[in-house]
Amino acid sequence: MHPAYSVIFFTVSSGAGLGLLAFMGLGPFTFGGETSDMIWAAFILGFAMAVGGLISSTFHLGHPERAWRAMTQWRSSWLSREGVIAVAALIVAAIFAALWLLLDLSSALLGIVTTILAMLTVWATGMIYAQIKAVDLWHRWLTPVCYLLFSLAGGITLFIFIHAVFTGKAGYELSSMAMVMLLVAWAVKMFWWMGADRAPTSTPESATGLGHLGKVRLLEKPHTGSNYLQREMGFQIARKHARKLRLIALVLGAVAPILLILLAIPAPLDVLWLGLAVISHLAGMLVERWLFFAEARHAVMNYY
Amino acid sequence: MPPLDEPNVERSPKVSDEIKCTTCYMCACRCGINVHVRDGLVRYIEGNKKHPVNKGVLCAKGSAGIMQHYSPARLMTPLKRVGPRGSGEFEPISWEEALDTAVSWLKPIRETDPKKLAFFTGRDQSQSFTGMWAQQFGTPNFAAHGGFCSVNMAAGGIYTMGGAFWEFGSPDWERTKMFMIFGVAEDHDSNPIKMGLGRLKERGAKVVAVNPVRTGYNAIADEWVGITPGTDGLFVLSLAHELIRTGHVDLDYLLRYTNAPWLVIRDPGAADDGLFARDAEGNPLVLNRHANEVQNAKTARKNAALKGEATLADGRKAVPVFHLMAEKYLDEQYSPDAVAEKTGIDAATIRRLAAELADVAFNQSIEVAQPWTDVYGERHETMIGRPVSMHAMRGISAHSNGFQTCRAIHVLQLLIGSVECPGGFRFKPPYPKPVEAHPKPHGNYKPNSPLDGPHLGYVRGPEDLLLNDDGSPKRIDKAYSWDAPMSAHGLMHMVISNATAGDPYRIDTLFMYMANMSWNSSMNTRGVMDMLEQRDESGEYVIPHIIYSDAYSSEMVAYADLVLPDTTYLERHDCISLLDRPICEADAAADAIRWPVVDPKTQGVNRDVKGFQSALVELGAKLALPGFVNDDGTAKYADYADYMVNHERKPGIGPLAGWRGKDGESHGRGEPNPNQIEKYIENGGFWIEHIPEEAMYYKFANQAYQDWAVGLGLFDSPQPYTMQLYVETVQKFHLAAEGHGDRQPPEHMRQRVLDTFDPLPAWYAPFEEAMVDQTEYPLHAITQRPAAMYHSWGSQNAWLRQIHGRNPLYVPGELCDQHGLEDGDWAHVSSYHGRITVPVARMDAVNGKTLWTWNAIGKRAGAWALNENAPEVTKGFLLNHLIHELLPPKGDGLRWTNSDPITGQAAWYDLRVKLEKADGPPPEMTKPSFEAQKGPAKQGPDTVTYGEEWAK
Amino acid sequence: MTQLPETTERKLGLVIDLDTCVGCHACVISCKEWNTGGYGAPLADTDAYGSDPSGTFLNRVHTFEVKPADKPAMVTHFPKSCLHCEDAPCVTVCPTGASFKRSEDGIVLVHEDHCIGCGLCAWACPYGAREMDAVEKVMKKCTLCVDRIYNENIPEEDRVPSCVRTCPAGARHFGDIGDPDSDVSKLVAERGGFDLMPEQGTKPVNKYLPPRPKQQMSDDLDEPVNLAALAEPTANGGFLGWLDNALERLG
Ligand SMILES: Nc1nc2c(c(=O)[nH]1)N[C@H]1C(S)=C(S)[C@@H](COP(=O)(O)OP(=O)(O)OC[C@H]3O[C@@H](n4cnc5c(=O)[nH]c(N)nc54)[C@H](O)[C@@H]3O)O[C@H]1N2
Ligand SMILES: Nc1nc2c(c(=O)[nH]1)N[C@H]1C(S)=C(S)[C@@H](COP(=O)(O)OP(=O)(O)OC[C@H]3O[C@@H](n4cnc5c(=O)[nH]c(N)nc54)[C@H](O)[C@@H]3O)O[C@H]1N2
Ligand code: SF4
Ligand code: SF4
Ligand code: SF4
Ligand code: SF4
Ligand code: SF4
């Protein structure tokens, strides 16, 4: 599948942003309810990344001016659901944040709803891909789980960084939580990758129905010219490159951030280390997301 | 009821303002089309359901007519060359200047030496008109493109059966049970063949495809015979061997309708050895096997002997044709085991196919309950059918043994009695027509006079060759000389090279129409470009003037000094005439017109184009050619439409057969009708007249058919005839080579004539194969026509070029493995003449010694209004660079043309090559590559959104 | 309208005969010319005369080579357009309702004015039946010529899809596949029509008819036609002996 940069940026940015907002939703229970610069910063970053991502996702639309229509088909379409839930999540989160930041009122109820909606949004994003039966790699229940876990891991990692910026401390428990989340998310992702080598559901034989006659091979494409399908679904990275990139994703997304967090706990330069951890993790996520598309083979390629 | 929120869809949108019926010319198949015109533009083109050729269907090209009609490569005005030849630099001029320029070159030629004009037309459908023009001009140098196309099929068919495959006949699709198709990818009758194949599939008839490549028609055949190129003659004669060996021949048919019983003189060394024994009136003789007496073939007929020796009145011996055939083909050299290796077909398959042919022809024969009377007066209660049909085209003809192979196929058909019978192969009027009903060739010219007769025809022997007293050819293409004695269509592929070499002479003006001679229709393309650019000592071009008519910015346009821009096919009058290549069906005579369904003036800014035929009418008048001016010197015809209606070939017979007579009530014969074209338009652009039931089959011997044909004006008198298994004309040339008569081949050609002019079909190795080292060049390389492209025309078409924008060389899987080639790799392919570097693709469904590619996809940079980096230029290629118009030198200083020695047909598919993997990174582009031409058309727009004016 | 109708009154679709298709691309171009001036936006071609021409087509013909173990390789031409699936995933994923399946005849369409050009439906279609138009940026797909098959401005006999009307080989059939008595249903039953990628669970309406067995080798015939058995001449005196007898019979 063609890795569209707007979509990659969207899922990485919104994922982490919504993860941060989800984490903030738990604020009233975990780190207390007082307004502070830190809380301001966390909300601003969370909203900026979530909204920025969502806006960027409209860049790949042919008709962004009609984007509002995408909210109408929530009964059947995960993309529509994502839109609806995202808006709901942002509205609830905004009320929640506004009460907290402006009136110093951190509502546990609104917080919990914010967390749930933010996570549902991410889940819906994952489901957009997971529902595509034509892409074996995506069409698995683990796909939305990965999205969810990455979102949470990203959210916490962002938060410990902000926490460090404003408090000068990495915070032992928070950092541990971040490391655990990163570990869990990437472990599940590795499990997801392991499943990538399954036999394809559809083959040129089933695509043409000619398998009973013998081995089927494309002789001539329907056009020597290019077409939308080839551009959109025809992209597939070679296996050996994919392996390298997976490793890079893993190192940037998990190994490096964890080491940096470990460094940050005792070290004086924690803000720097945690900043690098965030950057490294997001970079790792970009690679992961790029691969998410680039490794995926669409059933239509049985015809090309 | 749909749910409330289900969008409402407009079910009955308006399609067009008007539907105009005309004839397609996206290729030469001549299908009927309904052109939907909306707001003065072409909205949609569909097949005309009532039309006899296509009955409503349309091919990809036909449907893409919109893009051709609005192509950015269209020529817009007459042009005068300003840059050097080939550069593509032109200046627009007016029609007046253009025609005056042409006259200034042509008039002096006509007044002094008319042969200095060579007028050759390419994909022409108006040969009866262009030929007439050339005849009135007086040059001997006229032909259309048949010589490089498929004259082997035309001549092989006419000399054997009085008609050819091409589009001049067709299988009896409704009745045939086994259809064998040899060497066909598309053919001229392309929609009818596809419709026919579909019908055979529906009916469960068996289709056997003989072809090195298994695509298209061959892919859907029930059986594929992946023959090695150039060996079909062996395969077919081996089938004949089996059929004769086992007695599966239709003796009744052979006796009644063929020259099988005719006696052939056996007198080795005599001047008439091998000719038919004849009586004093010239009637062929047979041996009456009951009376054991030599008699006139017509009277003895069924009682004739097919074997044995007869003693002629003069005491000499003669044997029936069939006897000679049996002797010849029963020879071991034609046994399946003997031919298996060369043909690449195993002996068991050949035997089985022979058995299947026999089984279908004789055990599954059919009978149509239709009484009829033959021309000998015998009444038959039924029509017997041998439901085996055959078709063949360029895979057979584009070889230097193609005439003989074509004849072999026809002889096979005749052996089982399957020509013109129910379920067999049937002719379309005006065929069948014996050789005797065709003119002989003419070539006597003198200043200021018309030629002594029509240029092209069928020779009966060396006496009809067009030779000067010194034995040199009269024609520039050497047609009807010893190079190509039974030429029939001329040798367009030799004109430029002969004229440049001054062999047999130099010319002054080369006038061409609709032929892309500096590219895909020439062998040795680079060489032809050089010839067109070649200058003599004085710095003048060796071919001083080139006039060319094209409708588009083709590669050839750049080589013209004067360009006459034609309209597109939707903007001009044309007739698809019974005098030419009409649209007849096996059960009807029919002809058709084209007419301007849109006005050229409204189809492009500042467009000033003119139908070529109309331009020729004007030119004829300006030159005061007889037939083009009235007695007072004024122009006889206003334009081609006027000619179509008012020209009479002989009284009552004109280009169009329908609605003749003042009142428009007569058909076939009748006075010109001023409203004739309106009548055609009212009737959907065509005229059709059905053949009576009784006259449907055995037309060559069917009295009712002969009478009907005379009534319609196809003939002036009945033309029944006997099918020629043994062709005496061929033997006459053979005798000349043996040393008889006053016209003998020059010494260096004598042996070749002896080897190839066999009056009974024979096989000899294709020339190139025989002359090159086969270990050095072990492979064959051929092309196929893609269904969705017409030669070079298609590349300017925004839709079609997406389907075939480049062409790989298909390489058999085993060869790929041997050479380590994978899809997308590049390879060098070399022949004795040249080398190309091209991308390859793997294919398994192909003869293991055969490489192939799609024809004419490769384009020269700058042509066709395409970007210079178009895939056609960078990834497309022509095989033509490997094919030379001359065979390798033999050491005697003389080189033979790469053509069939009998007809002069260009031997495109004799090509032998070797293959090498191109190492290193993939090249930027295919080789050879050429400097870009500058136009005249500039690159088309970036984006096409045709139809946006009608989108809501 | 992204929910699929539970049932449709009819199941209009195409039946494509792989035994007859010669791969001529007529249906491809006829579809293009009909639709570029018809339903919705024109079908654009970008870089139309350039180095990378690319256009929107609603129907394309692929060519496959099939290599049986013991027979020569075969070539099959394979036309493909929207299959108007009963369980059309392209419809249910659409966030705007632009994609819908008509309850009346089962035709799957895009209401272009509502399409945001997100491309998700093209991802959801396993068959590659949807193409985003590069100029209008809306999703295009086969309409089953909904603007022909009911069109009162064209003669009744022509109210079939453009591709069907044009196909020279007669390899394309149109009708109600939901009606077991329709010609197309009978053809499917007779010839063993099949679904493409049934494992995708889309329940395509369009059906494909398989190529009939090819290349009857002498030894696969039940009763091989044997020329030796048909042959008579050997009886007395070889071919010429046979000739005498045969002529005798002719009288
Ligand atoms: N390698 C190889 N070479 C071959 C063949 C092959 O099989 N293999 N086939 C050979 C055969 S059989 C043939 S017939 C030739 C065909 O080759 P050509 O006779 O050259 O045919 P085209 O390429 O179709 O182009 C003819 C010219 O007609 C022009 N034209 C198109 N429409 C019109 C019109 O309406 N009016 C006018 N005035 N001009 C028009 C085109 O622009 C083009 O320049 O190629 C031969 N060359
Ligand atoms: N779409 C389309 N239709 C066309 C044309 C076009 O350009 N495009 N051109 C028109 C013209 S001008 C012509 S002349 C006709 C020609 O129509 P065809 O006769 O169909 O011409 P080719 O494409 O040259 O096909 C020749 C076939 O012969 C096979 N072949 C080659 N060598 C041999 C051999 O030795 N033995 C056998 N058995 N087969 C062999 C090739 O594989 C190929 O399939 O088509 C006409 N129709
Ligand atoms: S075969 Fe195609 S291009 Fe040729 S005349 Fe017929 S419709 Fe036109
Ligand atoms: S028009 Fe018919 S024969 Fe031609 S490609 Fe389409 S389905 Fe096949
Ligand atoms: S073929 Fe594709 S586009 Fe058509 S209905 Fe089925 S899933 Fe949808
Ligand atoms: S591209 Fe258009 S039709 Fe397709 S899913 Fe998006 S909005 Fe729906
Ligand atoms: S039914 Fe109409 S839209 Fe669909 S492929 Fe055929 S011509 Fe194209």
Ligand SMILES: [Mo]
């Ligand atoms: Mo030709």
